Every structure is written in C-alpha cells, then in structure tokens.
Amino acid sequence: DVKVTQSSRYLVKRTGEKVFLECVQDMDHENMFWYRQDPGLGLRLIYFSYDVKMKEKGDIPEGYSVSREKKERFSLILESASTNQTSMYLCASSFDRARGSPLHFGNGTRLTVT
Amino acid sequence: GNSVTQMEGPVTLSEEAFLTINCTYTATGYPSLFWYVQYPGEGLQLLLKATKADDKGSNKGFEATYRKETTSFHLEKGSVQVSDSAVYFCALISNTGNQFYFGTGTSLTVIP
Numbered sequence: 001d002v003k004v005t006q007s008s009r010y011l012v013k014r015t016g017e018k019v020f021l022e023c024v025q026d027m028d029h030e031n032m033f034w035y036r037q038d039p040g041l042g043l044r045l046i047y048f049s050y051d052v053k054m055k056e057k058g059d060i061p062e063g064y065s066v067s068r069e070k071k072e073r074f075s076l077i078l079e080s081a082s083t084n085q086t087s088m089y090l091c092a093s094s095f096d097r098a099r100g101s102p103l104h105f106g107n108g109t110r111l112t113v114t
Numbered sequence: 115g116n117s118v119t120q121m122e123g124p125v126t127l128s129e130e131a132f133l134t135i136n137c138t139y140t141a142t143g144y145p146s147l148f149w150y151v152q153y154p155g156e157g158l159q160l161l162l163k164a165t166k167a168d169d170k171g172s173n174k175g176f177e178a179t180y181r182k183e184t185t186s187f188h189l190e191k192g193s194v195q196v197s198d199s200a201v202y203f204c205a206l207i208s209n210t211g212n213q214f215y216f217g218t219g220t221s222l223t224v225i226p
Binding site: 004033040041043048102 | 165216
C-alpha cells in the first residue's frame with residue numbers, strides 16, 4: 001500500500017512565524033500535491049509538483065511556498081503565518097496523472113495559528 | 115472548464131437503509147472519476163474509481179457507474195452501516211488537464 005506520511009497531526013504556531021509542513025511518500029510517485037481543507041469550501045489546491053525541483057501554483061498559492069529537493073519529499077512553507085491560514089492541510093501523491101491515477105492522501109496536519 | 119457538483123448534506127440514514135449520493139461533473143476531454151471517503155480526523159481514502167464511460171467502480175459494497183450521457187457518477191450502497199459514517203467526496207481528473215477537481219463533500223451519518 002502507498003503510504004503518505006505527514007510529519008505532524010497537530011501544530012500550533014504564532015502569527016508571523018515561519019512554518020514548515022513536511023510530507024513523505026514511499027512509492028516513488030512522480031506527482032505530489034498540497035491542499036487545504038476548510039468547512040464549506042472543500043479541498044483547495046495550494047501547490048503541486050510533477051518532478052524534483054519543479055513546482056506549479058494551484059488555486060490559492062498566496063502566502064505559501066513549496067520545496068521538492070528529493071522525489072519522495074514535498075514541503076509546504078508558510079513564510080509568515082497568519083490566522084487565516086488556520087486549516088487542515090492535506091498532502092497527496094499520485095503515480096501518473098496522464099492515466100488518471102488516483103491521489104493517495106496523508107492523514108493531514110491540523111494547523112492553528114494564534 | 116472542469117468542476118464537480120455533489121449533493122449537499124448532511125445526510126442521516128438508519129442502519130441498513132439504501133444510500134445514494136449524487137455527483138455530476140463538467141470536464142474537458144475524457145475524465146477519470148473517483149469517490150473518496152474521509153473518516154473523522156483522517157485524510158481522504160480512495161473508495162472507488164472509473165476511468166471510462168459505462169465503467170462501474172465498486173468497493174466495500176459501494177458502487178458508482180460512469181454515465182457520460184448524464185455526466186454523472188452517483189454513489190450507491192444497498193445497506194449502510196454505522197461504520198460508513200464519514201464525509202464522501204466526488205472527484206475528477208481530465209485526461210487533458212493537470213489537476214484533480216473535488217466536490218465539496220457530503221457528510222453521512224448512519225444511526226443504529
């Protein structure tokens with residue numbers, strides 16, 4: 001089974017802090033994604049990556065950046081955390097988007113910014 | 115453009131009742147369609163998928179048929195259990211695109 005591991009289940013950070021959310025997948029997947037999930041808004045794509053050192057903006061990239069130095073690891077960075085970034089963050093990976101491969105999700109990181 | 119619309123919840127059913135959660139889509143090209151399930155406090159898990167018209171995806175008693183003529187992918191289960199209580203998401207990826215598109219989710223509660 002594919003395993004997508006997010007480093008923290010719960011995080012509490014202060015406004016203005018730099019926050020790192022880490023995600024690792026163990027199936028040599030090409031594609032990795034970061035979503036945030038908010039009540040009533042569903043899942044919204046923040047950033048995604050199709051290869052090492054490659055990144056593309058999703059629907060809501062403002063206030064975030066990402067890093068993919070190794071194929072298995074995809075990090076989401078909040079440069080200066082704000083209260084409106086309090087949310088559930090979900091990392092996902094997939095093998096081959098061209099063939100409709102499904103996304104495999106981690107268990108999520110619930111971030112609270114105070 | 116691409117989008118997914120699914121029925122709003124919450125849905126509350128008694129154990130052993132029949133479940134239908136409606137999902138319709140718009141897409142460019144020929145999308146692959148998915149249902150995901152999210153249990154409390156967890157990430158999303160793939161429940162079933164279908165990659166072409168008339169395909170039926172099935173898993174754990176759940177089924178959904180890819181209907182191109184009605185652009186639908188409704189989720190059904192003949193007899194729900196308390197353990198099926200979760201949030202269900204319909205999703206698609208177009209074969210011409212590079213993103214997944216999710217519905218807003220439907221919360222299901224099954225009562226004994």
